[in-house]
Amino acid sequence: MNDVRDKWNRIYSKDQLAGPPAAVLTDNDNILPTLGIALDLACGLGANSLFLAARGLEVDAWDISQVAVSHLAKRADSHGLNIHTRVIDITAEALPMERYDLVITSHYLDRSLPPAILGATRPGGLICYQTFTAEKQINMGPSNPSFLLQPKELESFVPDCEILAFKDESHNTNRDDPLAGRAFIIARKSIG
Numbered sequence: 001m002n003d004v005r006d007k008w009n010r011i012y013s014k015d016q017l018a019g020p021p022a023a024v025l026t027d028n029d030n031i032l033p034t035l036g037i038a039l040d041l042a043c044g045l046g047a048n049s050l051f052l053a054a055r056g057l058e059v060d061a062w063d064i065s066q067v068a069v070s071h072l073a074k075r076a077d078s079h080g081l082n083i084h085t086r087v088i089d090i091t092a093e094a095l096p097m098e099r100y101d102l103v104i105t106s107h108y109l110d111r112s113l114p115p116a117i118l119g120a121t122r123p124g125g126l127i128c129y130q131t132f133t134a135e136k137q138i139n140m141g142p143s144n145p146s147f148l149l150q151p152k153e154l155e156s157f158v159p160d161c162e163i164l165a166f167k168d169e170s171h172n173t174n175r176d177d178p179l180a181g182r183a184f185i186i187a188r189k190s191i192g
């Protein structure tokens with residue numbers, strides 16, 4: 001795991017500009033909460049955290065990279081945003097039960113996490129995923145198939161949930177489109 005940490009610390013030491021928040025959030029802002037607690041898993045420089053906190057949510061922002069997390073913490077502080085950063089090697093065991101009104105995971109795929117993410121979401125809360133697909137036709141994102149979504153895989157991460165939004169842009173090759181080669185889903189955890 002130190003290799004992963006070192007790799008991302010190196011990347012964030014060179015590039016400290018948070019890009020735009022994930023399209024799964026910006027394209028669906030009409031259905032996102034403006035109150036409550038969110039978790040941004042593998043937050044990187046925290047574009048999703050900054051977006052959600054600016055909407056009024058309290059945000060837990062977790063990432064393995066100390067460099068990314070300290071940069072986000074400074075930015076949150078200077079903007080007076082309610083973001084609690086944590087440097088952590090994310091595992092299923094680290095996730096609490098039924099704490100969050102929204103969990104966002106973008107451009108990070110660890111197949112041991114979806115059941116714990118569902119568990120960490122409050123009944124009625126939202127689970128948001130976005131990342132690259134195995135069917136992508138654009139030379140962006142990971143090439144290792146372990147980090148690419150299989151067809152129908154996103155739906156399998158949110159069993160017994162109501163699907164509120166879904167998009168698969170695997171065939172989109174427009175490099176200027178923030179969803180090219182990616183898919184997203186937003187699901188509401190059932191209350192019953």
Ligand SMILES: C[S@@+](CC[C@H](N)C(=O)[O-])C[C@H]1O[C@@H](n2cnc3c(N)ncnc32)[C@H](O)[C@@H]1O
Nearest residue numbers: 008042043044063064065088089090106107108
């Ligand atoms: C491609 S970046 C995505 C960042 C952000 N979510 C986004 O969409 O821009 C992947 C992130 O996963 C983090 N990461 C990788 N392995 C991790 C682990 N085991 N635990 C926590 N974070 C991890 C990296 O530090 C990096 O910030």
